[in-house]
Amino acid sequence: MKQTKKAAEMTAKELARYIDQSVLKPEFTQEEIKKYTQEGIDFGCATICINPASLELVSKMVEGTDTGICVVCDFPFGLSTTESKAKQAEEYCSKYKIMDLDIVANYGQLRSGNLDYVTADIKAVVDVCHKYGTEVKVIIETDSLTKQQIIDGTKCAVAAGADYIKSSTGFYTGGECVGATPEVVQIMMDAGEGKIKVKGSGCIRTQEHFFKLIDMGIDRMGVGYRSTPDVLKK
Numbered sequence: 001m002k003q004t005k006k007a008a009e010m011t012a013k014e015l016a017r018y019i020d021q022s023v024l025k026p027e028f029t030q031e032e033i034k035k036y037t038q039e040g041i042d043f044g045c046a047t048i049c050i051n052p053a054s055l056e057l058v059s060k061m062v063e064g065t066d067t068g069i070c071v072v073c074d075f076p077f078g079l080s081t082t083e084s085k086a087k088q089a090e091e092y093c094s095k096y097k098i099m100d101l102d103i104v105a106n107y108g109q110l111r112s113g114n115l116d117y118v119t120a121d122i123k124a125v126v127d128v129c130h131k132y133g134t135e136v137k138v139i140i141e142t143d144s145l146t147k148q149q150i151i152d153g154t155k156c157a158v159a160a161g162a163d164y165i166k167s168s169t170g171f172y173t174g175g176e177c178v179g180a181t182p183e184v185v186q187i188m189m190d191a192g193e194g195k196i197k198v199k200g201s202g203c204i205r206t207q208e209h210f211f212k213l214i215d216m217g218i219d220r221m222g223v224g225y226r227s228t229p230d231v232l233k234k
Contacts, residue, residue, distance in 0.1 A: 007211035012232050016044040018214060019231075020070045020100070020199070022170065022224045023050050023058075033057060036225040041067045043228055046220065047099055051075070052092055059096050068099030070137075073125065076169035078104030078139070086124040093132035101129050102137040102166060107144055110153050118153065122160035130161070137164035137199050137220075142184050143172045150184065154191035164220065165192060168202030179203030180221065182212055189217065207231045 007015065021040030023033055033050070037058050040048045047070035050058050055071060062069055073088050074080045080088070085103065092098055103125045109117045126136045138160070140153035157165045165188050167180045178184070179202020188198050200213050201222030210231035213221060223231060 007214035013044050015232055017046050018221050019045040019223045019228060020047045020049040020220060021045040021228055022222050023048055024072065024170070030057065034061070037061050039225065040228065041065050043232060045228070049102065049222060055092065055096050069096065070100040070102055071098050073101050073103045075104050076171035078106050082121045082124045085121065086128050089125045089128040093129055093134050098134045100135045100137055102139055104139045104169060105153060107141045107153070110140060110149055111145065115152055115156055119156040119159045122157055122162055126161045135163035137166045138162045139166045139169055141169055141172055142167045143177050143179065144174055147187055150187045151191040154188050154196065158192060158195045162196060164197040164199045166199040166201055170202050170222065177203060180213065182216060185213055185216060185218055205230065207233060
């Protein structure tokens, strides 16, 4: 994102526009979803990132606010068939006003080098979402990938016409989780060559980290509900 000032000079409201507040834990009660959604709205976050089962509840809460909905699709594994992913996206986007849809790429196929499959899998979802004016963020689960695989995944997302490349689900269990480190974000930025926006997600818990990614030129960040107050404190 092109910016005219450093993160440290921005107001809390300006900083909040970088955030998709994550309200994704599967054990959340309806009251917890309401609580953390309202907190994100009150902060002025760009979106609330939710599971599809929360769409009916959260869509009513964000109506008339400056905060939109970011719904995850085939989350967190990305292992549905391509046809199923597209049908999921069609259901969500046709029934609700969705600003962004975050789809999980089949990163096992990415790790296997089957890049044509990965691109086609993403494109099927992109084509559905763009009919409804919904932007698509592609999660490639960077903690599972080599540097070259991150580059390849970013280029697949570009070729598929996606709007964003995104680092992590926050639910990776296959190894160490470092999430959106500056190094990972820079790899995605360089590989995207300005043709795709970049969302960092995973392990963004401190204001220092948050500010560093903004000053690098990141477009959006997924921040957990517990960490939003910490990264926005002024």
